[in-house]
Amino acid sequence: xxVIIRDNAKDAALWVAHRIAGAINAKAKVSKKPFVxxxxxxxxxxxxxAELARMNKAGEVSFKNVVTFNMDEYVGLPVEHPESYHSxxxxxxxxxxxxxxxxxxxxxxNAPDLAAECASYEEKIVAAGGxxxxxxxxxxxxxxxxxEPFSSLQSRTRVVTLTDxxxxxxxxxxxxxxxxxxxxxxxxGVATVLSAAEVIILALGPKKARAIGEAIxxxxxxxxxxxxLQNHPDGIVVVDEEAAGELKLxxxxxxxxxxxxxxx
Ligand code: GLP
Numbered sequence: 001x002x003v004i005i006r007d008n009a010k011d012a013a014l015w016v017a018h019r020i021a022g023a024i025n026a027k028a029k030v031s032k033k034p035f036v037x038x039x040x041x042x043x044x045x046x047x048x049x050a051e052l053a054r055m056n057k058a059g060e061v062s063f064k065n066v067v068t069f070n071m072d073e074y075v076g077l078p079v080e081h082p083e084s085y086h087s088x089x090x091x092x093x094x095x096x097x098x099x100x101x102x103x104x105x106x107x108x109x110n111a112p113d114l115a116a117e118c119a120s121y122e123e124k125i126v127a128a129g130g131x132x133x134x135x136x137x138x139x140x141x142x143x144x145x146x147x148e149p150f151s152s153l154q155s156r157t158r159v160v161t162l163t164d165x166x167x168x169x170x171x172x173x174x175x176x177x178x179x180x181x182x183x184x185x186x187x188x189g190v191a192t193v194l195s196a197a198e199v200i201i202l203a204l205g206p207k208k209a210r211a212i213g214e215a216i217x218x219x220x221x222x223x224x225x226x227x228x229l230q231n232h233p234d235g236i237v238v239v240d241e242e243a244a245g246e247l248k249l250x251x252x253x254x255x256x257x258x259x260x261x262x263x264x
Pocket of ligand 1 (some may be wrong): 040041042043044045071072136137138139140141143144145146
């Protein structure tokens, strides 16, 4: 696993945005096949999306041949609800870049048959050629997408029940009222994320420090599903100083030294 530590949240987000744009541009140079990109919601990716939108407007990257799959969506929340992940994605990214509408995939949390919707999502990912890159965040308890603690590390897209902790944390988007937060979601599985050629996890701020410390230095465990990245050949964790706060000093110095050596 590679760990990139930046001084602040802005620089960490810029690193991720430029990495994503660089990967899209690199594939476009050698292949006509679409770039298949997994995407998260949450407050963490907002600055990444703002930079990708800026780069798109400046002609530095195009999304015309990018196919996206979002990692999760609430069950039962109307698509037009401002806190649906559909709304979030259009507001923060898709309305600001040149991606064709038909290239965008987001799970339908109101599908009549949720299990069938999940199975068909996995089929669409395969049909698109599989993920070139999966970008994700991390929950305070170490979850990736909505793969809460004790999710199988072999899981695929399915309906999940949110933990009380996640409902409490996410209630900030619903006026602080836990009763307004959907209790279930649909989420790509841990194995779906790990099927990507490259996985980038971005974590910002002190609330993510414990989960990041455990994911990087602890054992691979279903209690912290981001720890499964240890088994991925091309996993990158990008953090600001605060999210790096629970790394051991020696690990911190090592990751900094590796990056300095690679830039030489
Ligand atoms: C939700 C999402 C995750 C996201 C997490 C952290 O649980 N399902 O994909 O990583 O929130 O969100 P934030 O970036 O707002 O801290």
